[in-house]
Amino acid sequence: GAVVSQHPSRVICKSGTSVKIECRSLDFQATTMFWYRQFPKQSLMLMATSNEGSKATYEQGVEKDKFLINHASLTLSTLTVTSAHPEDSSFYICSAAGVGNTGELFFGEGSRLTVL
Amino acid sequence: GQNIDQPTEMTATEGAIVQINCTYQTSGFNGLFWYQQHAGEAPTFLSYNVLDGLEEKGRFSSFLSRSKGYSYLLLKELQMKDSASYLCAVNTGTASKLTFGTGTRLQVTL
Numbered sequence: 001g002a003v004v005s006q007h008p009s010r011v012i013c014k015s016g017t018s019v020k021i022e023c024r025s026l027d028f029q030a031t032t033m034f035w036y037r038q039f040p041k042q043s044l045m046l047m048a049t050s051n052e053g054s055k056a057t058y059e060q061g062v063e064k065d066k067f068l069i070n071h072a073s074l075t076l077s078t079l080t081v082t083s084a085h086p087e088d089s090s091f092y093i094c095s096a097a098g099v100g101n102t103g104e105l106f107f108g109e110g111s112r113l114t115v116l
Numbered sequence: 117g118q119n120i121d122q123p124t125e126m127t128a129t130e131g132a133i134v135q136i137n138c139t140y141q142t143s144g145f146n147g148l149f150w151y152q153q154h155a156g157e158a159p160t161f162l163s164y165n166v167l168d169g170l171e172e173k174g175r176f177s178s179f180l181s182r183s184k185g186y187s188y189l190l191l192k193e194l195q196m197k198d199s200a201s202y203l204c205a206v207n208t209g210t211a212s213k214l215t216f217g218t219g220t221r222l223q224v225t226l
Contacts, residue, residue: 046213049213
């Protein structure tokens with residue numbers, strides 16, 4: 001299957017700082033990537049849809065100025081958590097659509113963010 | 117809105133069979149996925165159903181009834197390593213945009 005790589009896998013930062021998470025499709029081009037957030041023992045919640053060369057589409061309730069998404073190339077999307085607060089601590093997972101018509105998503109390894 | 121429901125937790129014995137149900141009410145439907153997720157890891161793909169019926173893949177099978185908005189994942193010959201969360205997700209028809217259910221945490225015991 002297609003490979004999606006996410007970096008960093010773990011990050012700890014101080015409250016008020018910004019953190020950037022990268023998501024790369026390694027062996028295919030992804031015009032669309034998705035960013036999910038997952039709190040402990042909960043399911044994945046879609047935050048935004050990242051479209052190459054255009055602005056991201058955010059889900060209701062997700063602050064676009066706080067969670068900056070950039071999809072500058074067909075293989076890279078980045079999520080920047082700005083002015084992070086402890087409540088932003090979570091597991092962030094990116095995904096990209098696979099080749100074909102099934103709509104299957106391939107997920108990155110996830111990034112665990114801890115804001116102190 | 118989108119609504120996808122699964123039981124929160126299930127427990128089953130090693131070697132047994134377990135069925136995890138998923139009901140959905142979504143604005144669109146272009147296929148249903150099941151993913152397995154171990155704690156602290158990303159989800160991994162298990163199965164995909166877009167037509168009614170049963171899809172079998174080794175120890176895992178998935179069933180879909182579109183008219184009932186219902187799916188289940190069947191795990192046979194349970195192994196300890198099957199202890200994980202199982203996520204039901206619906207492609208609502210917009211470019212692989214998946215909406216995930218609440219997830220079912222399965223605990224396999226001896």
